[in-house]
Amino acid sequence: MADHYEVLGVSREATPEEIKKAYRRLARQLHPDVNPSADAAEQFKLVTHAYEVLSDQEKRQRYDLGGDEGVFGGAAGFGGFSDIFETFFGGGAGGGRAGRPRSRRERGQDALVRVTLELGDVVFGTHRDLEVDTAVLCETCNGSCCQPGTGPERCDICGGAGFLQRQVRSLLGNVVTQQPCGACQGYGTTIPHPCPTCHGQGRVRSRRTVSVDIPAGVESGLRLQLPGSGEVGPAGGPNGDLYIEVQVEPHPVFSRDGDDLVATLEVAMTDAILGTTTTIEALDGPVDLELRPGVQSGEVLTVRERGITGLRTSRRGDLRVAVHVVTPTRLDGRQRALVEELARRTKAPRPRLAEFQQGLFSKLRDRFRHG
CATH class of the missing domain: 2.60.260.20 (Urease metallochaperone UreE, N-terminal domain)
Structure with missing residues (x-):
C-alpha cells in the first residue's frame, strides 16, 4: 500500500496549501490528455485518492492514526478510468454530472x-x-x-464542476459520494x-x-x-x-399611553377653589387650559388631537392632563387665620370614607400610573 504523503511527495507535516499545490502539479503531469499511458492513469488514481484523504482534516487525522482512510480500492473502487476522467476533467463515457458549482455571488447579510x-x-x-x-x-x-x-479561470482539478466524486464499495454495493472540490472550494473556478x-x-x-x-x-x-x-x-x-x-427616550414631563400623551398639572389650592386659566407648553406648542372653580385632584382635562399621530393612521391621539391640587405646607400667621376663617364659614365636614366611585377610581388610577 502506497503512503499518501509519498505519493504526493510531501512531508507528514505538510500544510493544506502545500498538499494542494503538490496535487495540482502532479494532476497536470498525469492528466490523460497530457500523458495517455496506462501507468500514468494508475498513478493519477493514486494521487487523486491521496489528495482526497489528506485534504480533509478529519480523514487525514484518521489516516495518520492508521485508520481505513489509507485503503485504496483500485480501479474497481473508482468505477474505472472513464469515471475518474469525468469526475476530475469532465467528458468521458459516464454522461453528465449531478449538481452544479457554487456561485461566488451570494446575498449580503442584514x-x-x-x-x-x-x-x-x-x-x-x-x-x-x-x-x-x-x-x-x-x-x-x-x-x-x-x-x-x-x-x-476554470479549476483544472474538478474541470469546473465544483465537486469531486468517487465510488466506494460497501455491503450495499458501490456507493457514489460527492464533495466540494478542495482546490476551488466548490466554485468551479479559481x-x-x-x-x-x-x-x-x-x-x-x-x-x-x-x-x-x-x-x-x-x-x-x-x-x-x-x-x-x-x-x-x-x-x-x-x-x-x-x-x-x-x-x-423618556420625557421629564410627558409620558405615553398608546397614541395619547399624559401629563400632570400641579394646581395651587386657591386656584383649585376659585378656578383659573393657564397655558402649558406641549410637545408641539402652547395649549390653553381652563380649570373650573372647585376642580379636584385626580380630575383629567382632555385636549383633543394634541397627542401622537398614529403609526398606521393620520389621526392624532389626545393630550390628557391630570390635576394635582397642591396643599400648602407652610403658612404664616395671616394665612393660617384666613384659612381658619374659611373653614368656619364653609363648615366643612370632618374627614370620612367616601362611597366607592368607579369614575373617580379610574381617574386616580390613571393619575398615579402616568403622573
Missing part, C-alpha cells in the same frame, strides 16, 4: 442600526441621516474579485490574480450614510425594514436588508 429619538420626534415623525459601517461593492474590481484585466483592494472578496468595509424617514407613532423596540440597504454580498451579490431599531 444589518441592524439603533437610533435614539426624543418623544417630540414621535409626534409627527422625523428624518435621520444614519452612519452605517457595512460592506460595500469594491470599486476597484466592481465585484468580480479579480485584479483589473484578469478574470476567474482566481489566480485576486483584486488587491478587496483581496478577492468583491466587497470592502466602509462607512456610508443612509437617509431614513421615521414615521410618527413609533415605539421603543420597533424595527423599521429598509430592503436592499444592508451589506452587499460576496462577489457583488445582492444587498441584504437594513433594520432600524427605535429607542424613545
Whole structure:
C-alpha cells in the first residue's frame, strides 16, 4: 500500500496549501490528455485518492492514526478510468454530472442600526441621516474579485464542476459520494490574480450614510425594514436588508399611553377653589387650559388631537392632563387665620370614607400610573 504523503511527495507535516499545490502539479503531469499511458492513469488514481484523504482534516487525522482512510480500492473502487476522467476533467463515457458549482455571488447579510429619538420626534415623525459601517461593492474590481484585466479561470482539478466524486464499495454495493472540490472550494473556478483592494472578496468595509424617514407613532423596540440597504454580498451579490431599531427616550414631563400623551398639572389650592386659566407648553406648542372653580385632584382635562399621530393612521391621539391640587405646607400667621376663617364659614365636614366611585377610581388610577 502506497503512503499518501509519498505519493504526493510531501512531508507528514505538510500544510493544506502545500498538499494542494503538490496535487495540482502532479494532476497536470498525469492528466490523460497530457500523458495517455496506462501507468500514468494508475498513478493519477493514486494521487487523486491521496489528495482526497489528506485534504480533509478529519480523514487525514484518521489516516495518520492508521485508520481505513489509507485503503485504496483500485480501479474497481473508482468505477474505472472513464469515471475518474469525468469526475476530475469532465467528458468521458459516464454522461453528465449531478449538481452544479457554487456561485461566488451570494446575498449580503442584514444589518441592524439603533437610533435614539426624543418623544417630540414621535409626534409627527422625523428624518435621520444614519452612519452605517457595512460592506460595500469594491470599486476597484466592481465585484468580480479579480485584479483589473484578469478574470476567474476554470479549476483544472474538478474541470469546473465544483465537486469531486468517487465510488466506494460497501455491503450495499458501490456507493457514489460527492464533495466540494478542495482546490476551488466548490466554485468551479479559481482566481489566480485576486483584486488587491478587496483581496478577492468583491466587497470592502466602509462607512456610508443612509437617509431614513421615521414615521410618527413609533415605539421603543420597533424595527423599521429598509430592503436592499444592508451589506452587499460576496462577489457583488445582492444587498441584504437594513433594520432600524427605535429607542424613545423618556420625557421629564410627558409620558405615553398608546397614541395619547399624559401629563400632570400641579394646581395651587386657591386656584383649585376659585378656578383659573393657564397655558402649558406641549410637545408641539402652547395649549390653553381652563380649570373650573372647585376642580379636584385626580380630575383629567382632555385636549383633543394634541397627542401622537398614529403609526398606521393620520389621526392624532389626545393630550390628557391630570390635576394635582397642591396643599400648602407652610403658612404664616395671616394665612393660617384666613384659612381658619374659611373653614368656619364653609363648615366643612370632618374627614370620612367616601362611597366607592368607579369614575373617580379610574381617574386616580390613571393619575398615579402616568403622573
